[in-house]
Amino acid sequence: MIPGNHDIPGLNHPYDRFARPFRRYRRFFGHALEPELRLPGLHVVGLNSTRAFGFHADWSEGRISRDALARAGRRFAAGPGGLRVLVLHHPLLAPDGHGRSVVDPLPALLDLIGGHRIDVILCGHFHRSHLATVGPDESWQGVVSQAATVCSTRLQGEPQGFHEFLCTEDRLDVIRHGYQAGRFVAQATFSFGRGGAGWQAVE
Numbered sequence: 435m436i437p438g439n440h441d442i443p444g445l446n447h448p449y450d451r452f453a454r455p456f457r458r459y460r461r462f463f464g465h466a467l468e469p470e471l472r473l474p475g476l477h478v479v480g481l482n483s484t485r486a487f488g489f490h491a492d493w494s495e496g497r498i499s500r501d502a503l504a505r506a507g508r509r510f511a512a513g514p515g516g517l518r519v520l521v522l523h524h525p526l527l528a529p530d531g532h533g534r535s536v537v538d539p540l541p542a543l544l545d546l547i548g549g550h551r552i553d554v555i556l557c558g559h560f561h562r563s564h565l566a567t568v569g570p571d572e573s574w575q576g577v578v579s580q581a582a583t584v585c586s587t588r589l590q591g592e593p594q595g596f597h598e599f600l601c602t603e604d605r606l607d608v609i610r611h612g613y614q615a616g617r618f619v620a621q622a623t624f625s626f627g628r629g630g631a632g633w634q635a636v637e
């Protein structure tokens with residue numbers, strides 16, 4: 435689990451927001467803001483993109499510090515291999531016509547993805563389902579899964595939903611589930627195959 439912009443106190447609680455923004459999050463979800471999970475064949479690294487304030491107009495937007503990027507890089511470099519998964523709250527891709535900012539700095543994040551051959555990037559924030567491949571250039575492409583919200587009532591033009599991953603070493607099937615008539619139903623499957631330059635959409 436990693437924090438999102440609604441996991442810190444609002445501006446109506448200025449002391450908590452600026453002096454101890456993650457205090458309540460840590461009380462309920464544990465101390466680590468960037469947890470790491472290692473399982474056989476799977477290495478998951480969290481990245482905290484949530485900021486209490488900054489030198490940008492909209493403080494709900496995602497920012498990643500140089501330290502956090504370096505830390506994630508060290509973790510992947512020292513990792514056990516297998517499927518490499520990066521998790522952050524803020525998205526890398528803006529859906530067509532969306533007009534909202536993606537996480538910053540995106541080029542540095544893409545370099546991290548390419549440099550460590552990260553297979554999957556999980557994020558959300560826009561409450562819009564979006565699956566694509568992304569990377570620094572043709573040398574490496576990872577699969578970005580931007581999921582809709584699971585349980586928020588703040589909808590952005592589509593119902594609640596989530597992505598289910600079925601993985602083998604060289605194939606990912608991502609099933610998009612959406613909330614429909616009182617339950618989640620599988621709505622579509624997006625498949626990706628892995629080659630020497632990462633992942634690409636396949637039938």
Ligand SMILES: [Fe+2]
Pocket residue numbers: 438439440523558559560
């Ligand atoms: Fe968010």
